Amino acid sequence: MYSDQPFYHALIIDDQKCIRCTHCLKVCPTEAIRIVDGRVEIKEERCVDCGECVRACPQKAIGIDHDDLGLMNNFKYRVLLFPSVFFAQFPERLSEDQVYTALMELGFTHAYEVEQPITVLKELIRKTVKENTSPFPTISSFCPAIVRLIQSQYPSLTSYIAKVKAPHDLAAHYVLDNLSAQGIAPAEVGLFYVTPCVAKIAAVRKPVGETKSIISGVISPGELYNKVMAIIDDIEPADCSDFRKELTKEGIQWSLTHGETWWQNSKTMAADGIHNAIKMLERIENEEIENIDFLELRACDRSCAAGVLLPQNRFLTVQRLKSRARRFPSAEKKMQAEGNNPFEHLEFKVVTDEILPRPLQRFGPDIAKAITRMQRARSIMCHLPGIDCGACGAPTCQALAEDMANGEARMSDCIFIQQLWQKDGKVPPEKAFQRMEKKWGEKRFDPDCTKIGAKNESN
Amino acid sequence: MVTLKFNIEGGNFSKAGYASSQVKKTLKQLNIHQSLIKNIVVALYEAEVNIVAHAYKGTIQVDIAPTDVSMLVSDEGPGIENIDLAMQEGFSTASAEVRQMGFGAGMGLPNIKKNVDEMYIDTVVGKGTSLKLKKMLNNV
Structure with a gap:
């Protein structure tokens, strides 16, 4: 299916x-x-x-596609959910309460880091890994870009993706539980999530393996960071420790590379960077990797510390998270001390539905037609220069050949073929230039000193 | 029809599996059912490893048609002395070094046969072996 x-x-x-x-x-x-x-x-x-x-x-x-901060005004209770990597954007000279208080000053009534209570996800992954008796590893569902990559390019591996929701879903349920215990109805609560990356926004707006997202709005970390920094020095810190009382070492480092694997007692592997993840998936699909129980793949090099929307440097973020984690208790020890997992009742809420494949059909759904088209693309490749310059508007000569075979591009899109045709007198130079302007935009080739490296360095 | 051709080096285990992996990628792009892809890739991988483990060099040609995938795997190598023995599970002539690398368990030819619809072996001792395989695409 x-x-x-x-x-x-x-x-x-x-x-x-x-x-x-x-x-x-x-x-x-x-x-x-x-x-x-x-x-x-x-x-x-x-x-x-x-x-x-x-x-x-x-x-x-x-x-x-972010939401406006003003959206929160539609709710009586305005809850900010943010990943620990967002906290790590702020300079270490600021205290925890200073940052939390500043966030409240901006209009939120509550602010929680999402990686709590992380034991729920830890235990759920452990169970999933244990139940998987296939020769394939259980693959982490944490990074939404990886989940989408598997759905479209490695459809046969979708059934091994852990049916476990993201930390922001966990936190959302945890917070709603907390608030309803205080007599606050979910309908009065707006949950706003600070997204470190593009994939998380897509996952919040259109979750895979879930019917509907629990989040009311997604907030840009850059915008929020600027707003906090503008007021932070005048902030009189209040005690906000209640908002992070379930925060642990594991939770703080959950979004870093090895965040999901380092505490597991089975055989695990972690790879970050989308090209590394692709290589790994290729090898898993070929059954070249044996005896791995759990595979953590993250699209960004250094995982969420490198979230494309975060303002700070990824290495600095990793360092800050690691040193902050030292100050927090371990979730494992906490659970042992308490004798059980007090949040076990949240477990069923963070199980996703079946994640279905949606294989990419490069040459259309019909096999016979696809074979003809692929053959056409391969014949076209004989004529293209293999320079992969991108001047045709496709990333590589092979991609152009495929587009042509699918009827989405033409031979004349290749500027080298155009040159050849001009040399042979098949195309007048005027016509060749018109084609270029059509592809790249009118006046695209007029002198323009506003471009970077000319007379202007801002963008 | 799409035709893919590969040259295979004998003894180069680090590259063993490259051809079958490329064929897998191509078949995926053509929307061929994943269980058929698996059969084809398993058979082809075994044949590819056979060249690497036993022969000096070889070639693989894969022809993909809407109805079937045909594979021609030819090598210059020692040939097979006794095909009936070679078809028995667990029978192997692989050297100790090859076995140490995790190959040569004697499952190659039997495994290929299991995964395809047609298999023909043409072998001359001291010259080489060619393997003709066919997998039909209409029955999933």
Whole structure:
């Protein structure tokens, strides 16, 4: 059974800022980007929301579908949920309570880090790993970009993805439980999640393996960081320790590489960076990796510390999280001391439905037609130069050949073929130039001193 | 029809599996059912490893048609002295070094046969072996 749900994407291209360079085109690990008629287009079925294009864009032209902070005014109780990596954006000279109090000053009534109570996820993963008797490892469901990558490019592995929701879902249930114990009805509560990356936004807005998201809005960490920093020095810190009373060593480091594996007593492996993850999935699919029980894959190098929307450097963030974690108790020891897991009742709430594959159909659904098209693409490759310059609007010559075989591009899109045709007198130079302008936009080739490296360094 | 051709080096175990992995990627792109892909890749991988483990060099050609996938795996190598023995599970002529690397368990040819619909062996002792395999695509 395949999923027929279209993917929701959180990326918005600003056509005014975009200068149609080819940076995004080249870094996209799934070859989802094309330039068509002077505009960047994202092939929806290929994009996994990894955010590499956002990182690569020199013009900051790829925007994110965030909610306005003002949205919180619709709720009586305004709860901010944020990942520990967001806390680690702030300078270490600031106290925990200073940061928390500043967040409340901005209008929130409650603020919780999402990686609590992490024991629920730990135990659920342990159970899932134990129940998996197949030769394949259980694959972490933590990184939504990886889940999407598996659904579309490694469909046979979808059944090994742990049916475990994300920390923000756990925190949402934990908070709603807490609040209802205080007599606050869920309908009065707005839950706002600070997303470190593009994939998490997509996961909040359109969760995979869940019917509906529990989150009311997604907030940009950059915007919130700036707002906090603007007021932080005038903040009189209040005692906010109650909001982080379930925070543990494991929770704080959960979103770092090895965050899900280091405390496991079975055989585990962790890989970060989307290209490393792809290599690993390739090997898992080939059954080349044996005797691994649990596999943690994260799309970003250094995991969520490198979240594309976070303002700080990833290495600094890792260091801050690690040194902060030392000050917190271990979840494992806490559970042993308490004798049981006091949040066991939350467990069933963080189990997802079956995660269905949605295989990418590069050459369409029909096998006979696909074979003809692939053969056509392979014949076209004989003629293309193999330079992979991107000037045709596709990331590689092979991608262009495939687009051509699918009827989405033409031979004349290749600027080298155009040159050849001009040399042979098959195309007048005027016509060749018109074609280039059609692809890259009118006046795209006029002198422009506002571009970076000319007379302007801002973007 | 899509045709893929590979040259295989005898003795290079670090590259063993490259051809079958490329064929897997191609079959995935064509929406061929995953259980059929698995059969084809398992058979092809075994044949590829056979070249690496036993022969000096070889070639693989894979022809993908809407109805079936045909594979021609030919090598220049020692050939097979007794095909009936070679078809028995557990029978192996692999050297100790090859076994140490985790290959040569004597499951190659029997495993190939299990995973395809047609298999023909043509072998000349002292010259080489060629293996013709076919997997039909219409029965999942």
